[in-house]
Amino acid sequence: GQNIDQPTEMTATEGAIVQINCTYQTSGFNGLFWYQQHAGEAPTFLSYNVLDGLEEKGRFSSFLSRSKGYSYLLLKELQMKDSASYLCAVDFNKFYFGSGTKLNVKP
Amino acid sequence: GAGVSQSPSNKVTEKGKDVELRCDPISGHTALYWYRQRLGQGLEFLIYFQGNSAPDKSGLPSDRFSAERTGESVSTLTIQRTQQEDSAVYLCASSPRALSSYEQYFGPGTRLTVT
Numbered sequence: 001g002q003n004i005d006q007p008t009e010m011t012a013t014e015g016a017i018v019q020i021n022c023t024y025q026t027s028g029f030n031g032l033f034w035y036q037q038h039a040g041e042a043p044t045f046l047s048y049n050v051l052d053g054l055e056e057k058g059r060f061s062s063f064l065s066r067s068k069g070y071s072y073l074l075l076k077e078l079q080m081k082d083s084a085s086y087l088c089a090v091d092f093n094k095f096y097f098g099s100g101t102k103l104n105v106k107p
Numbered sequence: 108g109a110g111v112s113q114s115p116s117n118k119v120t121e122k123g124k125d126v127e128l129r130c131d132p133i134s135g136h137t138a139l140y141w142y143r144q145r146l147g148q149g150l151e152f153l154i155y156f157q158g159n160s161a162p163d164k165s166g167l168p169s170d171r172f173s174a175e176r177t178g179e180s181v182s183t184l185t186i187q188r189t190q191q192e193d194s195a196v197y198l199c200a201s202s203p204r205a206l207s208s209y210e211q212y213f214g215p216g217t218r219l220t221v222t
Binding site: 033043044045087094096098099 | 140142148149150151152155163166198205210211212213214215216
């Protein structure tokens with residue numbers, strides 16, 4: 001792998017904002033993906049960052065800093081249905097996934 | 108149209124037996140990917156196809172694993188002489204082309220249990 005690290009688990013409250021970080025120790029990759037995976041289901045695409053900076057898509061935003069070796073996924077106005085695992089993946093034409101961050105949203 | 112489909116959805120096999128897992132990608136998608144996901148872990152990239160060719164097979168865990176694709180459509184992942192460590196969910200994904208900017212669409216997976 002490419003030493004992709006994510007926190008194992010996070011808990012946040014409905015309506016709040018949460019930031020899920022992904023750090024990596026590699027360079028020269030094409031871009032970085034974020035996927036959402038509900039328990040027992042297949043992953044679904046959230047975002048893909050090529051350039052440094054923030055990409056916003058509704059309640060979800062993703063940020064990439066190649067020079068600092070990290071990305072984050074920002075979820076706003078959390079809803080109960082956002083409880084899921086969030087996977088970051090580095091794209092080298094092969095794809096290296098982190099182990100995922102399990103997000104628990106509480107009322 | 109239909110999404111990515113995989114069969115079987117569940118497979119229980121005895122250690123030492125061979126298994127075949129099937130993936131039907133979205134029609135027209137030329138790229139196809141296989142991943143393995145062990146319980147509570149992230150996705151492990153196994154192999155990808157661009158058309159019927161697999162440019163890089165180095166992600167396959169051992170020589171017991173092989174994959175093929177025909178007609179730029181269906182793909183089969185074969186595991187020979189299964190071991191208990193092969194127990195996992197095997198996910199297939201497809202995308203319009205094997206370029207990084209294209210999102211991958213995942214199938215529901217095949218849950219393999221080796222007893």
